[in-house]
Amino acid sequence: MKDISTLIQKEIMLEWKQRYAFNGLLMYVAATVFICYLAFRQVIDPPAWNALFWIILLFAGVNSVAKSFLQEAPGRQLYYYTLTSPASIILSKIIYNMMLMFVISLVTFLFYSLFIGNPVQSTGMFILGLLLGSAGFSSILTMVSAIASKAGGNASLMAILAFPILIPMLMTVIRFSKNAMDGLDASVNYSFALMLLGLNVLVAALAFLLFPYLWRD
Amino acid sequence: MIEKRRSTVWWKLLAAIFVLYSLVYGLLVDVPRLPILHETIRNLFYHVTMWFTMLVMLLISLVYGIRFLARQSMEDDVIAEESARIGILFGILGLITGSLWAKNTWGAWWVNDAKLNGAAASMLVYFAYLLLRGSMDDEQKRARVSAVYSIFAYVLMLVFIMILPRLTDSLHPGNGGNPGFSTYDLDSKMRTVFYPAVIGWILTGLWILDLRVRTRKIERYLHE
Numbered sequence: 001m002k003d004i005s006t007l008i009q010k011e012i013m014l015e016w017k018q019r020y021a022f023n024g025l026l027m028y029v030a031a032t033v034f035i036c037y038l039a040f041r042q043v044i045d046p047p048a049w050n051a052l053f054w055i056i057l058l059f060a061g062v063n064s065v066a067k068s069f070l071q072e073a074p075g076r077q078l079y080y081y082t083l084t085s086p087a088s089i090i091l092s093k094i095i096y097n098m099m100l101m102f103v104i105s106l107v108t109f110l111f112y113s114l115f116i117g118n119p120v121q122s123t124g125m126f127i128l129g130l131l132l133g134s135a136g137f138s139s140i141l142t143m144v145s146a147i148a149s150k151a152g153g154n155a156s157l158m159a160i161l162a163f164p165i166l167i168p169m170l171m172t173v174i175r176f177s178k179n180a181m182d183g184l185d186a187s188v189n190y191s192f193a194l195m196l197l198g199l200n201v202l203v204a205a206l207a208f209l210l211f212p213y214l215w216r217d
Numbered sequence: 218m219i220e221k222r223r224s225t226v227w228w229k230l231l232a233a234i235f236v237l238y239s240l241v242y243g244l245l246v247d248v249p250r251l252p253i254l255h256e257t258i259r260n261l262f263y264h265v266t267m268w269f270t271m272l273v274m275l276l277i278s279l280v281y282g283i284r285f286l287a288r289q290s291m292e293d294d295v296i297a298e299e300s301a302r303i304g305i306l307f308g309i310l311g312l313i314t315g316s317l318w319a320k321n322t323w324g325a326w327w328v329n330d331a332k333l334n335g336a337a338a339s340m341l342v343y344f345a346y347l348l349l350r351g352s353m354d355d356e357q358k359r360a361r362v363s364a365v366y367s368i369f370a371y372v373l374m375l376v377f378i379m380i381l382p383r384l385t386d387s388l389h390p391g392n393g394g395n396p397g398f399s400t401y402d403l404d405s406k407m408r409t410v411f412y413p414a415v416i417g418w419i420l421t422g423l424w425i426l427d428l429r430v431r432t433r434k435i436e437r438y439l440h441e
Contacts, residue, residue: 143369150362151352160348164341165370168377199376206372210365213286 003084007092029108037115065141069149090211094142101134121183129177132196136169139203235417260318266418267311274304279371282364294360299429332389335378342370
């Protein structure tokens, strides 16, 4: 437990020291939203608004999480493995990426509502959807990033491996946030929230079980 | 050697007989006359069997992936890879036979349906699996990394197929309140073709797997 919190602190410090990576992500999101604004002007149809939002977030997620294993030098990884267990490494990365994804998704939401408009009726519920979505994206993408880094680590392989297995998460979260947009009663979204939570736990458990087989070379 | 070969031939014979029987008798057997479906109900023998075989082959791939991680034996990896390839082959055949059926009953080659999208997504995952394998040269590493990916992906796909019907309704027979074939098959005539067809095709898949694995062994031997 202590390992994990130390590792998360390490990730945050690393990110703070290399601010260009985080700033780059913000730029990426801002530029994408701006291009969508120029291309679409306004998205009036709520399902289309929702789908476009999550597609922007999907690509931002792949870009932001891809670096979590791809950017670390093999020598340094070896050093971590002598210090701590593989399970705490993957869990700390998942938790850190989840926080990163949540911040990115909030910023995206802000830009997106400024430029393209904000038809969301129940903002609290929508932000809960962002939180659950970030957790799901981060756990799947962190694991895929670990796999892709072992396989030579190019970014396109990461997208190819991640997109098909992200579909269940993406479909559920799109439905969840669509209900939030329509301002439906919270009880409607209860089962979707449970489903997302269950998916998150399942993916984290799989990562916990499988990562120890992955890291040793 | 010859003794050993003779003892394993019966199931291959059974595969050939069952497949031939279902191909021919599937066209001759009396089927219920139903609106819209008409004669396309016979696709049960040709389409559903493909998916069953695919599921068995992919399950074998999963089991041997897990076995590889547990025992680190390269033989398990060869079986995991070859069964995934054969699973993909049967999956593509399932998509083609399903598409033909959909054109004749639903009026389109592809419809936006939970079951169809699930099938397409699973195919994408296994194509990604083969791509991942192709991107690594080191044998041990390739086996380990791809086993991890296949287990991860298989579980998520399973969940996908379970939760997706709850998100959207399905047109597919046997889903979303649509009756499956067992509702129509009152006199069990269709079963007399369907069950042998399933067994026959699964055995055929195993036969191909057997041949592929043996070929790989010979290749390996010649290489060394």
